[in-house]
Amino acid sequence: xxxxxxxxxxxxxxxxxxxxxxxxxxxxxxxxxxxxxxxxxxxxxxxxxxxxxxxxxxxxxxxxxxxxxxxxxxxxxxxxxxxxxxxxxxxxxxxxxxxxxx
Numbered sequence: 001x002x003x004x005x006x007x008x009x010x011x012x013x014x015x016x017x018x019x020x021x022x023x024x025x026x027x028x029x030x031x032x033x034x035x036x037x038x039x040x041x042x043x044x045x046x047x048x049x050x051x052x053x054x055x056x057x058x059x060x061x062x063x064x065x066x067x068x069x070x071x072x073x074x075x076x077x078x079x080x081x082x083x084x085x086x087x088x089x090x091x092x093x094x095x096x097x098x099x100x101x102x
Contacts, residue, residue, distance in 0.1 A: 006054050007054075008034075008070070009024050009025070010027065011099055012096050019094065020042060021085060022042065024045055025102055026045075033066055046076060056072065058071050071099075072098045073087065074087055087099075
């Protein structure tokens with residue numbers, strides 16, 4: 001797990017066909033502190049990862065402000081000419097299994 005990361009995915013929403021993410025709820029690093037949770041689209045998450053940002057899946061620890069429990073790192077990989085967001089080793093579709101649904 002990376003010690004420093006730029007964003008943390010707290011929850012995900014899949015598209016109706018369950019193959020791609022529709023949106024993710026994240027916390028984003030803003031200097032020495034973190035944002036409130038924000039919702040961004042899959043395309044925005046892909047753009048940020050391509051820009052070199054490191055995103056992980058995790059949860060914010062209750063009553064501990066900028067302290068997070070990290071579960072897995074998110075990878076952007078290419079499979080059959082498609083970009084897939086995954087935290088597992090053998091993806092077929094977007095799969096962030098450690099993140100709950102919202």
